[in-house]
Amino acid sequence: MPDSQLFTLLPAELIAAVNQIEQANNWQDKYRQIMLLGKQLPKLPDHLKQEDAQVKGCESQAWLYHHQQNGQHFYLADSDARIVKGLIAILLVANQGKTTEQITQFDVHHCFDTLGLSGQLSPSRTNGLAALASAIKHYARGNIT
Template sequence: MNPANLPPDARKALAAFAQCTGWEQRTRLLMQWGEHLAPLHAVERCAANRVQGCESQVWLVAERRNGQWQFRASSEARLLRGLLALLLVRVEGANDQDLAALDLVDWFAQLHLSRQLSPSRSNGLQAVLQRMGELTNR
């Protein structure tokens, strides 16, 4: 995908991760991105908002604002919070077709984070993406 077509925060993420010279630097940056997630309220960390198919606990909340879907997510796992933050900046302003067409493996490869996508994390992030689609089709 052409970076010019990405949401502004996704472009910032690409630029930030491109500056990293090694895996340790990427890991630190990934955890910093996880700190950008807006916290979920205790009542939002409920079974109805839990994403099934993730090894770690992940909660996802969607709301429509100004005609666009906005997502918030959280996890207790630090690295997963970073991956969620990077997923959320990538889907910012996305419609149903964009969500369905998103190639997570490609997105995280562009960020040079493929190493971080173990099969279980990749499956979990696919479950988050699938849940986004379910929430937006209500």
């Protein structure tokens, strides 16, 4: 388990980068923004890329850690695929530092509709994204297993 000090609010630059995806005019620009977002997401050290932290249902390898403090939920996540890292960053921006109620009400499909990404991702990416969003909610509800 990572040190609790690693679980922090996300940098303003990361949040701003997610907002730029919505402003992009076409899929190529949105894709480029997602890839850049993936580069901005901090990399998990190799020793934290444990099998028990892997999100099941993702085609790529993805790891997710959770920490709750003062009623707020914080996550660390990474993937071996840059596009997935960018998608993870979008999910983290939407959920990092939020309450259980806020995370439970988060609708990944609405989020991606708003960003103009719905219908642009392959079915396997969409399924992986849903698995990640589900894992985030699962942890927020206190279901650690």
